[in-house]
Amino acid sequence: MSTLASSASKVRRPLLSRQLRRDLRAYLFLSPWLIGLLAFTAYPTLASFYFSLTKYNILTPPRWVGTDNFVKLFTNDPLFWTTVWNTAYYTLLSVPLGLAVALGLALLLNQRRGGIGLYRTAFYLPSLVPAVVITLIWAVMLDPRLGLVNTALRAVGLPGPGWLRSAAWSKPALILMSLWSGSGGAMLIFLAGLKDIPASLLDAAMIDGANRWQRFRHVVIPLLTPTIFFNLIIGIINSFQVFTIAFIATSQSGTAGSGTGGAGPLNSLLMYMVLLYRNAFRYFDMGYASAMAVVMFVVLVLLTLAVVRSSDVWVHYEGGGRR
């Protein structure tokens, strides 16, 4: 065995250098990405952890303060907990609702009918709209007194809430906006997943006497779980970092001091990312903001791992194995 290997390595000597040449050529092709990975991903990620343990205002070098930032964050910054609550509220509602809306739209589109492409376009169109425009449209439509939405609600005898002007309703308003503008992408992914379901399986279930709901519950949903899993993780990561619509919605909603960005009535729209933005780019408290980033990062990693762990139980992979 060993003699075989050594004689083989003798024969392969020039070959080895050819492998090395091959490696070098490949790494030349990969070089933009390798540089980008180091400069714009690896270094900043590590540096975030370092900065989080310092006091750093950019102008003077970072000064080591140990865990001070974290202690202040958890024990002495009521705004931090406000944003944690607001962001959690937003995520807990917008992610499941977003998945449900996207799946519902995909189911509606997954039928053979004339003009279905037109409907698909209509459902997807809001996903193309810049956040500034989304908030502008909805600020007008959600006007508590004379907006389109509350006028419609009053017409059917429902009281119109204060939406963006009310502490209790500003987050539901934001979620409404996100459902309108953010469901398109997930919808298309669900639609692709639905089209992948073999008709033979549905036919077999039908022959076995399964009705429409049973086919949906026991054939369609299990086969869609990988897609649901994917959209769930992306949804959590995105909604934890919600920034733009919250930031803009509050600077135009007619609250006092418009232009400051990102508070809303009684800070009810102050999202985690907006507070981080304030600390970093308005107060240039980079160490403190980095601590916020690190906390968010750790929470997201743990949450993602938890979802991945749970996927063993509820995500169905075809062929029984993991992909």
Place this chain on the structure above:
Amino acid sequence: MQQTLPQPTVATARRNARARRAAQAFLGHALLAIVAALFVIPFIWLVITSLKPTNQIFTDPLIWIPRPILWSNYTSALTSPAFPFLRLLSNTLFYALLSTIGTVMSSAVVAYGFARMDFRGRNVLFGITLATMMLPGIVTLIPTYVLFRWFGWVGSYAPLIVPMFFGSAFNIFLLRQFMLTIPLDLTDAAHVDGAGDFVVLWRIMLPLVKPALLVVGLFQFMAAWNDFQGPLIYLDKASEFPLVLGLYAFQTSRGATVEWNLMMAAALVTTFPIILLFFITQRYFIEGIALTGLKGA
């Protein structure tokens, strides 16, 4: 079902089935139409409001057809010093086009490396590449800013454009998946004829994966067009803003006396090019999202 009908004859059963199908088709269309209306009404309201005189925007009852229809809102908005449209548009095009060129070029080269070249560490590196797609942007934001500030790039588009020339995980992944579907025979034949990897990539691979390149380019172009957070952090002079940031500045510059009709006109002009682009390229775009099971930013 049919068995329970009284005196089922073949003809009546067939008629009933037809009627039921027609009713189902009608209900299906009605449901689709109602849901579609919910998604489209905000657009209609945007258009209507942009054509209204100021005193017809918030009224009871609502006004659906403005009288008169004020097309002049568009000229007022586009010539307003607070919304220097041509300037904003050229800034946006500059950002969107350069970042698109950057990410398409660099991601294609790297994707070719992963798809067609055999080297040690490929699987590990590709795994890392996929993992970075899950990395939340929040964790790189601040040090990246510090880095670009140190380069002296804050206040310019460089922090938004230059990184795009170093590939992006999502685009590399997407292009690699497409390249893997190209038969090896096609590229091997060229290699046998003595063509190097760059020649094979440029002459053979890129023409074959053109639809994928288009998808990657479209995603980036639209992402750059709509990007708010990046320009907000890195740009400070109003003359350098892209359209979305200019629109935001336009809104906030007016304080309490927001002229909603002009805002809406400006908003529509900002959104229209993207929607037009989508309509032209819809097929590629939707296939692109569906094929990867991943959505663009």
